[in-house]
Amino acid sequence: xxxxxxxxxxxxxxxxxxxxxxxxxxxxxxxxxxxxxxxxxxxxxxxxxxxxxxxxxxxxxxxxxxxxxxxxxxxxxxxxxxxxxxxxxxxxxxxxxxxxxxxxxxxxxxxxxxxxxxxxxxxxxxxxxxxxxxxxxxxxxxxxxxxxxxxxxxxxxxxxxxxxxxxxxxxxxxxxxxxxxxxxxxxxxxxxxxxxxxxxxxxxxxxxxxxxxxxxxxxxxxxxxxxxxxxxxxxxxxxxxxxxxxxxxxxxxxxxxxxxx
Amino acid sequence: xxxxxxxxxxxxxxxxxxxxxxxxxxxxxxxxxxxxxxxxxxxxxxxxxxxxxxxxxxxxxxxxxxxxxxxxxxxxxxxxxxxxxxxxxxxxxxxxxxxxxxxxxxxxxxxxxxxxxxxxxxxxxxxxxxxxxxxxxxxxxxxxxxxxxxxxxxxxxxxxxxxxxxxxxxxxxxxxxxxxxxxxxxxxxxxxxxxxxxxxxxxxxxxxxxxxxxxxxxxxxxxxxxxxxxxxxxxxxxxxxxxxxxxxxxxxxxxxx
Numbered sequence: 001x002x003x004x005x006x007x008x009x010x011x012x013x014x015x016x017x018x019x020x021x022x023x024x025x026x027x028x029x030x031x032x033x034x035x036x037x038x039x040x041x042x043x044x045x046x047x048x049x050x051x052x053x054x055x056x057x058x059x060x061x062x063x064x065x066x067x068x069x070x071x072x073x074x075x076x077x078x079x080x081x082x083x084x085x086x087x088x089x090x091x092x093x094x095x096x097x098x099x100x101x102x103x104x105x106x107x108x109x110x111x112x113x114x115x116x117x118x119x120x121x122x123x124x125x126x127x128x129x130x131x132x133x134x135x136x137x138x139x140x141x142x143x144x145x146x147x148x149x150x151x152x153x154x155x156x157x158x159x160x161x162x163x164x165x166x167x168x169x170x171x172x173x174x175x176x177x178x179x180x181x182x183x184x185x186x187x188x189x190x191x192x193x194x195x196x197x198x199x200x201x202x203x204x205x206x207x208x209x210x211x212x213x214x215x216x217x218x219x220x221x222x223x224x225x226x227x228x229x230x231x232x233x234x235x236x237x238x239x240x241x242x243x244x245x246x247x248x249x250x251x252x253x254x255x256x257x258x259x260x261x
Numbered sequence: 262x263x264x265x266x267x268x269x270x271x272x273x274x275x276x277x278x279x280x281x282x283x284x285x286x287x288x289x290x291x292x293x294x295x296x297x298x299x300x301x302x303x304x305x306x307x308x309x310x311x312x313x314x315x316x317x318x319x320x321x322x323x324x325x326x327x328x329x330x331x332x333x334x335x336x337x338x339x340x341x342x343x344x345x346x347x348x349x350x351x352x353x354x355x356x357x358x359x360x361x362x363x364x365x366x367x368x369x370x371x372x373x374x375x376x377x378x379x380x381x382x383x384x385x386x387x388x389x390x391x392x393x394x395x396x397x398x399x400x401x402x403x404x405x406x407x408x409x410x411x412x413x414x415x416x417x418x419x420x421x422x423x424x425x426x427x428x429x430x431x432x433x434x435x436x437x438x439x440x441x442x443x444x445x446x447x448x449x450x451x452x453x454x455x456x457x458x459x460x461x462x463x464x465x466x467x468x469x470x471x472x473x474x475x476x477x478x479x480x481x482x483x484x485x486x487x488x489x490x491x492x493x494x495x496x497x498x499x500x501x502x503x504x505x506x507x508x509x510x511x512x513x514x515x516x517x518x
Contacts, residue, residue, distance in 0.1 A: 060401035064472025067333070068395065070402035072341035085400060086346065100399060101511030102310070108518060197321045197399060197477045197517025201328035216401060 030166065030254035036131065038121040039249055041113060046230070048110035053223055055103035058096060059084045063220060067211035076217060111191065118184060134168055135177050141170045160240050166254060172236075175229065183226050190219035273369060300427065300443060304496045304504040305514045318515045325447050325517065330476035333393045338459065339404035342396075344466030347485065354434055354486065362470040367416075367454070371430070371491035374421025381456055381470045387411040387419075390453055391491040399481035399516065406467075408474050409457030413490075414448045422492045428497065431473050432489040440484050440505040441496060441514075451476050454487065481507050 024255045053259070061079040061140065066163045069075065073085055082092035084099060125131045140146070150170045153160075160169065168176065193206040193215035237245045248254050290503035296302050301319035305311065350358070357365050362381055370376040389411055413429070429447040432439040446452055453474045456463050463469035468485025475482045482505075496504035508514040 056401070062402070067337060068339050068403045068405050069403055070339075070341075070343040072343050073339070084281075087400075087402075098346075101507075101513075104399060105310035105314065105511075105513055108317050108513075109310050112313045130464045194397075195321075195518035196330060196395070196479060197325045197328075200330045200477050201325045203331050206331075211413075212395065212397060212403060 011052040029252040030248040031252050032128065032130070034121070034124055035251055036252055038117050041117045042121075045114040045117065046226070048106055049114065050223070050227060052103040052107040052110065055084075055099040055106065057220065059098070059100050060088060061090070062088060063217045064213035064215055065210070065217060069213045072207065112186075115188060118180075122180070135173055135180070137170050137173045141173075146170060157239050164240070165251070175232075179226070179229055183222055183229070187219065187222040187226060190215045190222060194219065242255070270493075280458045292361070300445075303513075303515045304502070305508050310513075314513055314515070317518060321515070321517045322443075322445060325477065327449075328477075330394050330451050330480070333395070333405050335393065335407070337405050338393060338407055342404040342406050342459070342467070343402060343478070344464065345398070347466065348435055350465075351435060357434075358465065365470050365488065367415060367471060367487060368489045369420040369492075370489075371493050372423040372426045373417070373492050374423065375419075377420050384416070384454060384471070385412050385456055387415055390450070391457075392451060392476070394451065394474070394476040396474075396476070396480055396483060399512075407459050408453060408455045409460075410453035410455030410474065412450055412474065413452045413454055414450070415493065416454060416490070417447065420492070425494050427494045427506070427518050428492075430489075430491040430493060430496075430497055431484055431487050432490045432491075433484050433486045435486055437506050438484055438486075439499065440507065441493075442471075442478070442482065446475055446477065449475075451478070479518075481512065482516045 038066060057079070058081065060068070061081050061083055063077055063079075064073065065076050071089070078090075081090070082096050083090045085097040086095055125135070147170065154171060176240040189205060190209065192202075193209050194212060199206040199212075206212055206215055209218060244254070293302075296315070296319055299322075301315070301316055301322055303318040304379040304514075306315045362494060365381050366378045367381075367384065368376075368378045389409060391407060393405060393407045393411045394401055395405045415427070417426075426444060428441045428443055430441040444453070451474075455472050455474045456470055458464065458467055458469075460463060463472060468483075468487075471487045472485045473487050496502060500506060504510055504514045505512075507516075
């Protein structure tokens, strides 16, 4: 099956079942159905993980390094927010309501959804060519010149060129790869390393991190890095054109083609 | 593409999809049956969080049935173990405490050949186990201590737990404080009825005279002031039937994570 009809549209990964329904005059899909579906499921589960993760942190906004830590031991740092437990001295005169029950339930459920969706995405991209075509940078792009050009245009908040409506630019590729290969695996690892049952079967997962409290602290920082990615990602979507980028990720059709009509 | 061809194709597609869907549903049914049979379904599998909870419990049971909680060296014992807050003790507890817990009884009943009870002294005369493990609260804090006690499995053996037993309930003398664990945890060698901590008797703040330590689950499964154990093959009959006061209060029944 010819996936690439022309060099101009290198990203067209068509969904076979919908191919016959699309009139020949329509431009190929910007994002495949699989990318779109996994993107939005990941979005929802990540937001659930963020909110519930914050709720769980509120019950003990102190962080430690090593194996153990509690209110009787010095903290590595404490987030200056009110807590949902009397135990923690926060300097606020009140205690927030306990939300840990549903937060833990939803956190782990959303983690399962995110992990299974991520697995589907990663396994499928090895077969669809999404990795090579969309994520791995071209060799020619890996030069200081193209690097500095991309960064400069980002710093100017320049609207992306038309080509970028069809393809990820270098910085996009590198940051998406960083999130997929480094941040997500690390947030899963540090999360599992906090589970007493999981580490009973795989003690190295927590020992390598320097202890259970270290795992918790690292989990927090990796989550912050993912939150930072989310914020930059959303800002970039506004810079590039909110309507067209959202349309591309929802319907699969690229914006530029439709904007001209 | 001619109309008849596309119709034929769509019919074939329909049949294939129908078969796939049927196989999927049948597969799920078989999976659910196997999961039930091997005890991979937690009592709180219903509701909106049931899917995640079942996946967590099933996968951890498959991975950790016999694994041992990490044990630490003496030098890693926390100098300041945190007892956490406890409710003010009731009159019954105060009376027993005044008698130095000499009259404390642990009742063992349910699906056992010989319902019985033990004093703390009797429990201390049984083969004991000492282990340095971590207690971690679901809130995020933790400490390491040396715990000394009798394996729950030994007490269950003495009472003659029946082969059809699937869960063990354990109750605190304080009201509305009860939990249950499956047999994988109940018979696990590190699951202790602890009466000693850091070389001394178990302080009241830490659950003395008797606390159940399940080191592969987080803090709230480690109930203080245990005076009653019930062996059962189902989790109905107490509270909302979710197996623990925590689950009734919106927390997960299984707390291995």
